[in-house]
Amino acid sequence: MEFNGSAHKFGSDVNTDYIISGKYKFKTLDMKELAKHVMEDLDPGFYNKVSAGDFIVAGTNFGCGSSREQAPLAIKYADVGAVLAKSFARIFYRNAINTGLPVVECDTDNIDAGDDLSIDLSSGMITNKTKGITIPVKPLPHVMIKILNDGGLAAHFKKYGGFNLE
Secondary structure, three states: OEEEEEEEEOOOOOEHHHHOOHHHHOOOOOHHHHHOOOOOOOOOOHHHHOOOOOEEEOOOOEOEOOOOOHHHHHHHHOOOOEEEEOOEOHHHHHHHHHHOOOEEEEOOOOOOOOOEEEEEOOOOEEEEOOOOEEEEEOOOOHHHHHHHHOOOHHHHHHHHOOOOOO
16 A cells, blocks of 8 residues: 655644544534544644645544544545554544554654655555655554455455455
8 A cells, every 4th residue: 555645744642523523523424524624623724735645644642532433534534645643542543444544653753744755554664755764654464454455344344245364
């Protein structure tokens, strides 16, 4: 899996209510509508700034808070290519994989807002084209990459009739 885009930088402890505010979570089930409000409490107008394939880059504990699936889904439907962070809240991490949103654990200190990035999950490397450096990523297990390639856990189950670990 390879991704290319620009970095949109956030800090640590970005909770699910910052990702998609509670005032929107229960008004609609339309993910395209929710996506229009993703990250707006931290960066008003984020949805209009992000281009398809761009990255959310954060510090530690990204996705802490409630475990609702709307948070990773809103990010995915905003056409964000992946979320890069030093660490993720455990439930957010699994929800992201299960909904088909790539999450990448890595050192984000050498990534600034606007940096042009290329990520190759197969080789486990991020290339910061702006700074001319590479950053290793914590590798994802093969089955997680397969689930992401299939578009999420439901799509994976539909495709194979259950888990396909090969």
